[in-house]
Amino acid sequence: MEDAVLLKDIVKAFPGTVANNHITISVRKNSIHGIVGENGAGKTTLMKQLYGMYRPDEGEIWINGKQVVFHSPRDAINCRIGMVHQHFTLVNSMSVVENIILGRPVLKYGFVDIRRAKKEIGLLCGKYNFDMDLDAKVEDLPVGLKQRVEILKALYLGADVLIMDEPTAVLTPQEITELFVTLKNLRDQGASIILITHKLSEVMQLTDEVTVLRDGRVTGHVFTKDTNEQELARMMIGRGLLLHIDRQEAKIGGxxxxxxxxxxxxxxxxxxxxxxxxxxxxxxxxxxxxxxxxxxxxxxxxxxxxxxxxxxxxxxxxxxxxxxxxxxxxxxxxxxxxxxxxxxxxxxxxxxxxxxxxxxxxxxxxxxxxxxxxxxxxxxxxxxxxxxxxxxxxxxxxxxxxxxxxxxxxxxxxxxxxxxxxxxxxxxxxxxxxxxxxxxxxxxxxxxxxxxxxxxxxxxxxxxxxxxxxxxxxxxxxxxxxxxxxxxxxxxxxxxxxxxxxxxxxxxxxx
Ligand SMILES: Nc1ncnc2c1ncn2[C@@H]1O[C@H](COP(=O)(O)OP(=O)(O)O)[C@@H](O)[C@H]1O
Ligand SMILES: [Mg+2]
CATH class of the missing domain: 3.40.50.300 (P-loop containing nucleotide triphosphate hydrolases)
Structure with a gap:
């Protein structure tokens, strides 16, 4: 079976930095693929190319076995790629439904057919077990639910490859647990998920395979079941983790x-x-x-x-x-x-x-x-x-x-x-x-x-x-x-x- 996504030999430079330096990554269908690396390793830049926000300087993007060239996110969306950004892109004063259909209004006699959209979104929520008040205003939602709206928006646009850029950075432990259930559920129903993070425990818990980036290059690719946090850390930062901190006995003062x-x-x-x-x-x-x-x-x-x-x-x-x-x-x-x-x-x-x-x-x-x-x-x-x-x-x-x-x-x-x-x-x-x-x-x-x-x-x-x-x-x-x-x-x-x-x-x- 061909890969859901193949990024082949991607090069992307900014003035003074080569953010992506000949990166090749393949993402299997039906899997959660972790991309890990320190701040500045080039993760977001790579994903912005897969989502049509930047054009690669060199290299190729293949989706489901076909080479594509994206000029804008619209092109990526048409190839069923969705992205949930590090910083959300929702309109706070609008309702959940309104936000979700912003990308693809359903027309009936020239008007946005909210009722039909709501029905479709309701079906999606049912399919993925989302408990969600579609009429709530986005500004009233906690961060975890705002993120869920972003995911729904991508799914509503037809995404079957979902890019999540550092999704847990803003979440509470409970929200993280819920997100992980959601992502596993999506994978089990056929989606491919690209999870960007620098938290190794999350990679170990959630992913099927992992690609490690460092300074714009791939420093490793492993199946999660064959690796551990220490090995991933070495690929990420070039040394193992300190497992404890040397400290003196407490000398409590005033x-x-x-x-x-x-x-x-x-x-x-x-x-x-x-x-x-x-x-x-x-x-x-x-x-x-x-x-x-x-x-x-x-x-x-x-x-x-x-x-x-x-x-x-x-x-x-x-x-x-x-x-x-x-x-x-x-x-x-x-x-x-x-x-x-x-x-x-x-x-x-x-x-x-x-x-x-x-x-x-x-x-x-x-x-x-x-x-x-x-x-x-x-x-x-x-x-x-x-x-x-x-x-x-x-x-x-x-x-x-x-x-x-x-x-x-x-x-x-x-x-x-x-x-x-x-x-x-x-x-x-x-x-x-x-x-x-x-x-x-x-x-x-x-x-x-x-x-x-x-x-x-x-x-x-x-x-x-x-x-x-x-x-x-x-x-x-x-x-x-x-x-x-x-x-x-x-x-x-x-x-x-x-x-x-x-x-x-x-x-x-x-x-
Ligand atoms: N729009 C930009 N203009 C100039 N440099 C950028 C831009 N975006 C990213 N970079 C640089 O490219 C490198 C990779 O950044 P990024 O892809 O955001 O890393 P990561 O997501 O892994 O933290 C960094 O050195 C960053 O400063
Ligand atoms: Mg980033």
Whole structure:
């Protein structure tokens, strides 16, 4: 049987980079084919050619045994290729049905026949076991369901090859489980799925075979059943994984951060953080685990000063923080913050990479002594960080928006690390970064703790929480549902607390 897709000797260059350097990949019918590689390996570029968004400089694309040339995504769609992008392309103010039929309106007397479209989409939902309110507005849907709308849209357009570009980066663990069920279901009903990811555990769980890219080239192709994470990591980054982080015994110091009875509401007036109290000491990493949407984001917005509408008390290094203190005032008290939303709070996409780094570095005393800014010294630090963190940048004067998400995350981490705060809040610090950078960030967080600094780590990745934390607090429905102390850490225990099945924390736990 011919392959569903054959990419043959594809070359695609951008000024200064060969993103795809003679890549050949064949995707079998009825299979899930993983394409893995670090940030910048060339995965998205390759897929954009298969989806008709770029033309290859060299090489051939074959679909079902026939050579094709795509001039636009329309051509790819006509060959039954569908793509779900890293960033969704839905119109938020429209309903699910309206979004799905945008690509292919059903006409009846010249009007869009919503009823018929709904019926067809309903049948698709039935076939693939999707539980979906077709009249809901897209903006009201959680991320997992928005993604499902994107998948439905591709299926409605007739896709039998579905490209998923890093689909799990934005999902909760439960949504990931549901997505995997969906993808397996699609495969079992005849589709071919190309799954792009840099998470090796996902590859092992879901795929039938894997192609590994590194620096624009194929460094390996294996059947999933014949490989393991270590081997894939070696092909991906040229070395094996660090399975644990060397760290010293905890030397717990004084109180770095005190949080007492914090309450805050969201825009709809719902109490999303409801009486949260805890301490973080110097020399420890305290993890906050929880399923996304249980108040973690709002809690960190309060502690960091992004949201100043809250009740309760916060102390930094023994000093009380005034409710109305700005994020900058809190930084001056010793609090560093790697924000979870790097597009909105962490970075300025229109500013240059230099300025994105300098926006906090300028406030560092050595650089900003007597208000005299030494741009040269700051830029030297930036260069050191770019080298040390292996941040891929097109140039220091390029706009922040030119960086891939993973590289922007590295830049923000480098910037905050470089400020050397005594207490650091790290929110989803490795979201979207590849395993090389992830290990780098992890070892730097552990190093900060070994140096006697305090770290509050908030992450949806339970494995990250388990790897780094000395102590774990679990948030559920706006409260701390439990605390798991060092020596008692188990994934199962945390999982039960995360799901709200066990709740065990009373206020007496905090002095
Ligand atoms: N539109 C573009 N213009 C210039 N360079 C690009 C463009 N798109 C991607 N690149 C570069 O090509 C390389 C591969 O990028 P990409 O395909 O996005 O990688 P991946 O998806 O594996 O993270 C990177 O070095 C990236 O900076
Ligand atoms: Mg990509």
């Amino acid at each position: 109180k770095a951060l005190g949080v007492r009875n914090i309450r805050c509401k969201n825009d709809d007036g719902m109490m999303v953080v409801n009486d949260v109290s805890f301490d973080v000491h110097y020399g420890e990493i305290v993890g906050i685990a929880g399923v996304q949407g249980n108040g973690q984001t709002e809690l960190i917005e309060v502690i960091s000063g992004i949201n100043q509408e809250y009740a309760g008390r916060i102390e930094i290094d023994g000093q009380e923080v005034l409710t109305k203190s700005s994020p900058w005032q809190r930084r001056a008290m010793g609090l560093g913050h790697i924000p979870e939303d790097r597009q909105r709070e962490g970075s300025a996409p229109d500013a240059t990479i230099e300025d994105n780094f300098l926006m906090t570095t300028y406030r560092k005393p050595e650089i900003n002594r007597h208000a005299l800014i030494s741009r040269k010294k700051a830029l030297q630090e930036l260069e050191d960080m770019v080298r040390e963190f292996k941040i891929k940048i097109p140039g220091y004067r390029a706009k922040g928006s030119a960086l891939s998400g993973g590289n922007m995350q590295k830049l923000i981490f480098a910037r905050e690390y470089n400020l050397n705060p005594r207490c650091l809040i790290a929110s989803q610090p490795t979201r979207g970064v590849d395993i090389g950078a992830m290990e780098f960030i992890h070892s730097h967080l552990a190093r900060m703790r070994d140096q006697g600094k305090a770290v509050l780590l908030v992450s949806n990745e339970l494995s990250e929480i388990m790897l780094l934390s000395d102590r774990v607090l679990v948030m559920y429905e706006g409260k701390i549902s439990g605390e798991v102390k060092a020596g008692e850490l188990s994934e199962e225990k945390i999982g039960l607390l995360m799901a709200g099945i066990v709740q065990e924390r009373g206020e007496q736990d905090v002095e």
